[in-house]
Amino acid sequence: MxxxxxxxxxxxxxxxxxxxxxxxxxxxxxxxxxxxxxxxxxxxxxxxxxxxxxxxxxxxxxxxxxxxxxxxxxxxxxxxxxxxxxxYPYMTAKENLELVCKIKGINYSKVNEKLEIVGLIERKDSKFKTFSLGMKQRLAIASALLNxxxxxxxxxxxxxxxxxxxxxxxxxxxxxxxxxxxxxxxxxxxxxxxxxxxxxxxxxxxxxxxxxxxxxxxAHDGYFELQAADMAKLTEALEHHPDLEKTILTEGKVNAHFKNHTDAAALNKYLMERHIYLNHLVLKKLSLEEQFLTLTNK
Known part of the structure; x- marks a missing residue:
């Protein structure tokens, strides 16, 4: 490696x-x-x-x-x-990048190549001061790529x-x-x-x-959303699952969080063995945002 x-x-x-x-x-x-x-x-x-x-x-x-x-x-x-x-505000995009090349000893041929990457080739002869903030940032990226x-x-x-x-x-x-x-x-x-x-x-x-x-x-932190005809029986069965961390009831469904990785098929089998037939079973993954909030609130 x-x-x-x-x-x-x-x-x-x-x-x-x-x-x-x-x-x-x-x-x-x-x-x-x-x-x-x-x-x-x-x-x-x-x-x-x-x-x-x-x-x-x-x-x-x-x-x-x-x-x-x-x-x-x-x-x-x-x-x-x-x-x-x-x-430099009164120099063009191309002139500014050529100056960077001169200081760093880089061949001028890189200028057009990098302007192409950041989508500024059409504006290469426009003065820097006419650029929007986004274009200025793109020119900075082109400059950082010259070497x-x-x-x-x-x-x-x-x-x-x-x-x-x-x-x-x-x-x-x-x-x-x-x-x-x-x-x-x-x-x-x-x-x-x-x-x-x-x-x-x-x-x-x-x-x-x-x-x-x-x-x-x-991926590492998700939960199951479940629903069955007899919700009380479903919740009780989940409470007895050895890996259950917690259940939360929301909008007529139960959200089950497990300590270890549990797959949907195994969970469905566990419930069927207890004569509970699901009419809804979805694995929900936390978005990065939810994960981030969980992490930063701890």
Whole structure:
């Protein structure tokens, strides 16, 4: 197996008495889209700042590309947007990107290629100051892609954008990921993480609440919605099930939550053996949002 692009071990950051990041560990492997999800003030930006060498850590370790190179060398293979895009207002999109190429020693041929990816090729000769916020953000992404980075880091990429702008940025993220670039994005929007990420790290007040796949987070906690002619008998039978965690009655149906993974067929068989015939049985999965609320309220 290839060594991870980024490894973070027991990272801590204190600002005086405030612990912004408490013991965060994470491994980022090639070809995935990772989301760091959490409300504002949860330590997302601080964590990104540390690995990008703009914030000093208090303790812990991180290494890029299996630790084979110094951080400043490794960062040449990283594209990042952690501040609002900063370009020259009276220069065109193309001129601004050529300037970035000049500073970083990149061939100018990359400019059109990256403008194409972010859907700005038609506007390449327009001045930056005429761009909408969404276009400015897309130009920033193009700029971060000029050096063909192995990983692209985005901090709240859709902040402040209108629905159309948000949609465009998400499409671009998916496109970049499909071309093999690994992406790490920080967001407080569940919807964003659910739609574009394969993996998620949930942070609250600097602590990890969940670290794994998005599907794993959604899948591991579901419940059954059941209904039978004799609801009292059904509820009683469920109460005797060895794995039952709790039942909740809502709108004439009973929601049964189990401690361990229980499948529908086994549950149906268990009830039939007790002469209970269901007229309704549905496995409900918690959305990422419900999961997130469950996690952050604990």
């Amino acid at each position: 290839e060594s991870p692009i980024l490894t973070i071990r027991n990272l801590k950051k204190n600002y005086g008495k405030i612990q912004a990041v408490k013991d965060v560990s994470l491994e980022i492997h090639k070809g995935n889209v990772y989301g760091i999800l959490g409300p504002n003030g949860s330590g997302k930006s601080t964590t990104l700042g540390i690995v990008l060498n703009v914030v000093n850590k208090t303790s812990g370790e991180y290494s890029w590309f299996g630790g084979q190179m110094q951080t400043h060398e490794a960062l040449k293979k990283v594209g990042a947007i952690i501040e609002r895009p900063n370009f 063909d980075p192995e990983i692209l880091i985005l901090d709240e990429p859709t902040n402040g954008l209108d629905p159309q702008g948000i949609h465009q940025i998400r499409d671009i993220i998916r496109l970049i990921a499909s071309q093999g670039t690994t992406i790490l994005l920080a967001s407080h929007l569940l919807d964003e993480v659910e739609k574009v990420c394969s993996h998620v790290l949930v942070l609250r007040l600097g602590e990890i609440l969940y670290n794994g796949t998005v599907n794993g987070m959604i």
